[in-house]
Amino acid sequence: MTRVLVVDDEVDIRQVLVYVLADEGYEVDEAPNGEAALELIERQHPDVIILDMKMPGIDGWEFAKRYRELYGNRAPILVLTAAQDAARRGDDISAESYVPKPFDIDVLLERVSTLVRTVDTGK
Amino acid sequence: MNISTDFPTQSYAQPVDLSHPGSCAHAVQFYDDDEFLLDELSRFIGSALMSGEAGVVVATREHREGLAQRLKARGVDIARVIGEGRYVALDAAETLSSFTRNGRPDPAIFSDVIGGVLASATSAPGGEQRRVAVFGEMVALLWAEGKADVAIQLEELWNELAQSHSFDLLCAYPMSFFTQSGDGAPLGRICETHSRVIPSESYTSLVDDEDRLRAIAILQQKAQALESEIEERKRVERSLLERNEELRTAIVARDEFLSVAAHELKTPVTSLRGFAQLLLRDIGRNREVSPERLRMALDTIYVQTGKLDQLVARLLDTAQIAEGKLRIEPLRTDLAALVRMTVAQQSEGQHTFSYEGPEHLEVVIDPVRFEQVITNLLQNAVKFSPEGGAIKVELRQAAPDGALLSVTDSGLGIPTDQREAVFERFHQAHSEGHLSGMGLGLYITREIVAMHGGLIWVEGPEDGGSRLVVALPLRTGTH
Numbered sequence: 001m002t003r004v005l006v007v008d009d010e011v012d013i014r015q016v017l018v019y020v021l022a023d024e025g026y027e028v029d030e031a032p033n034g035e036a037a038l039e040l041i042e043r044q045h046p047d048v049i050i051l052d053m054k055m056p057g058i059d060g061w062e063f064a065k066r067y068r069e070l071y072g073n074r075a076p077i078l079v080l081t082a083a084q085d086a087a088r089r090g091d092d093i094s095a096e097s098y099v100p101k102p103f104d105i106d107v108l109l110e111r112v113s114t115l116v117r118t119v120d121t122g123k
Numbered sequence: 124m125n126i127s128t129d130f131p132t133q134s135y136a137q138p139v140d141l142s143h144p145g146s147c148a149h150a151v152q153f154y155d156d157d158e159f160l161l162d163e164l165s166r167f168i169g170s171a172l173m174s175g176e177a178g179v180v181v182a183t184r185e186h187r188e189g190l191a192q193r194l195k196a197r198g199v200d201i202a203r204v205i206g207e208g209r210y211v212a213l214d215a216a217e218t219l220s221s222f223t224r225n226g227r228p229d230p231a232i233f234s235d236v237i238g239g240v241l242a243s244a245t246s247a248p249g250g251e252q253r254r255v256a257v258f259g260e261m262v263a264l265l266w267a268e269g270k271a272d273v274a275i276q277l278e279e280l281w282n283e284l285a286q287s288h289s290f291d292l293l294c295a296y297p298m299s300f301f302t303q304s305g306d307g308a309p310l311g312r313i314c315e316t317h318s319r320v321i322p323s324e325s326y327t328s329l330v331d332d333e334d335r336l337r338a339i340a341i342l343q344q345k346a347q348a349l350e351s352e353i354e355e356r357k358r359v360e361r362s363l364l365e366r367n368e369e370l371r372t373a374i375v376a377r378d379e380f381l382s383v384a385a386h387e388l389k390t391p392v393t394s395l396r397g398f399a400q401l402l403l404r405d406i407g408r409n410r411e412v413s414p415e416r417l418r419m420a421l422d423t424i425y426v427q428t429g430k431l432d433q434l435v436a437r438l439l440d441t442a443q444i445a446e447g448k449l450r451i452e453p454l455r456t457d458l459a460a461l462v463r464m465t466v467a468q469q470s471e472g473q474h475t476f477s478y479e480g481p482e483h484l485e486v487v488i489d490p491v492r493f494e495q496v497i498t499n500l501l502q503n504a505v506k507f508s509p510e511g512g513a514i515k516v517e518l519r520q521a522a523p524d525g526a527l528l529s530v531t532d533s534g535l536g537i538p539t540d541q542r543e544a545v546f547e548r549f550h551q552a553h554s555e556g557h558l559s560g561m562g563l564g565l566y567i568t569r570e571i572v573a574m575h576g577g578l579i580w581v582e583g584p585e586d587g588g589s590r591l592v593v594a595l596p597l598r599t600g601t602h
Contacts, residue, residue: 010390010393010394012394012397012398012423012426012427013390013393013394013397015419015423016394016397016398016400016401017397019401019416020397020400020401020404023404054386082385082386082389082390082393083382083386084382084385084386101389101390101392101393102389102392102393102395102396102397103393103396103397104400105397105400105401105404
């Protein structure tokens with residue numbers, strides 16, 4: 001089963017994502033910041049990571065840096081950000097994909113499934 | 124012909140002392156008007172020619188022609204003096220280029236060319252030597268081309284030539300070359316290379332010594348006024364630059380703020396739209412919406428619209444503060460009851476609030492605005508305290524006539540050097556750490572407290588965290 005990790009400091013946004021992704025049959029883990037996400041990954045490696053950028057503590061930039069150092073490009077990262085220029089945020093950390101906030105659920109799901117297919121083909 | 128009676132106006136351009144052969148004068152004539160220059164020049168060259176001496180003119184065609192006309196008018200027989208080798212008129216540009224190599228006068232060629240001209244002009248029949256009056260404006264041509272250095276070099280070559288040749292040299296520069304305050308130094312260098320400096324006609328046309336002294340006094344005043352004017356302009360320019368810099372900084376801060384404000388507004392909108400889409404998908408698939416989801420969605424709508432409302436209210440408050448339009452309506456209020464009520468409203472989260480204070484404390488404040496102050500302080504404490512952290516609220520009557528309200532969080536504390544900055548507008552917007560917020564809460568809080576005649580500051584308690592203290596005079600707002 002495909003496992004998605006949602007990293008966002010806003011509990012409501014995490015909750016929506018958990019519901020939506022679970023409805024589509026994904027296994028979903030959630031973390032409120034980069035620190036918690038890295039801990040989670042040690043136990044259970046996700047297939048896709050949905051990452052907010054602006055978070056207290058270990059933010060999206062720092063998380064991506066540490067994740068790549070530890071695991072390389074094992075799981076693709078989808079940046080989900082309220083920043084003006086979501087594409088640039090994605091470029092900042094060489095993310096595989098990005099979706100601006102507020103997001104359209106269909107668009108988000110489509111991007112996630114594209115990333116999953118890429119991972120599957122790569123395997 | 125008696126020159127001094129013919130030309131009653133004293134000529135400053137006359138050779139310094141023609142009666143002492145071997146003495147060389149190198150004078151510079153400044154002038155405003157071409158006509159004046161030509162008059163002076165015809166006096167200078169004319170008097171030399173008329174007393175049997177020689178004249179050499181290195182000038183523009185215009186000046187050569189103008190001079191020839193004036194010399195004729197004075198009774199000089201041009202053809203005769205040329206025939207006698209006593210009058211030589213050369214074109215300034217051609218002569219200049221004849222000894223110029225790589226853009227600069229070649230000293231050896233200059234000496235050959237000009238020295239040759241002077242030698243033939245000075246040699247009188249029978250091996251006699253006669254004096255020669257020379258007018259040159261090659262330097263003026265160079266100056267006009269912006270080659271000030273080359274002009275000065277040429278002036279110095281003339282001075283060197285004076286070591287081996289005997290002549291009286293007059294140079295001329297139009298004053299229009301020196302209209303900027305920065306032209307003072309180059310003008311000084313020109314004066315240095317000359318043994319005699321003749322001011323332009325606005326000064327030399329004055330006949331009376333007393334008039335000249337008056338003119339000098341007036342010029343001194345003008346110089347003084349210009350100096351002050353220049354200083355003043357420099358000061359204004361500096362302050363404009365500083366103001367520009369401030370504006371630029373303010374624009375950067377505003378842009379940062381707008382980007383942060385947009386981010387802050389998008390966050391609740393994202394939750395709202397997310398839950399709306401979630402429920403719509405359920406309904407669209409004819410799937411029953413679970414009570415849990417419905418409750419979560421409604422909770423989110425309630426909480427996030429509250430956040431949006433507060434964000435918008437803060438933006439409006441900030442705009443009102445900026446325009447000086449924020450108003451308070453002070454009333455007799457039980458501050459203790461207001462604090463307890465506001466604390467109770469905030470106590471739903473995971474933080475532990477404690478209240479210490481009197482049962483009642485009557486003050487004159489705007490209860491709505493002051494509730495906002497207390498809410499901001501409590502929310503601020505929640506934001507900076509770890510989950511489950513203790514938040515201590517204390518209220519006491521301060522002698523003789525004030526109230527002290529403090530809120531202590533259990534966060535990391537604020538470094539001493541940043542304790543003022545937290546009250547600045549947009550502070551949060553450009554601080555590190557990505558904490559949510561627009562950086563307006565404490566700014567608005569300080570403004571409201573100030574409108575009540577109170578003060579707010581940050582303390583660092585010894586046992587950690589930060590303490591925000593509001594000091595209020597009890598009878599504020601009774602005016």
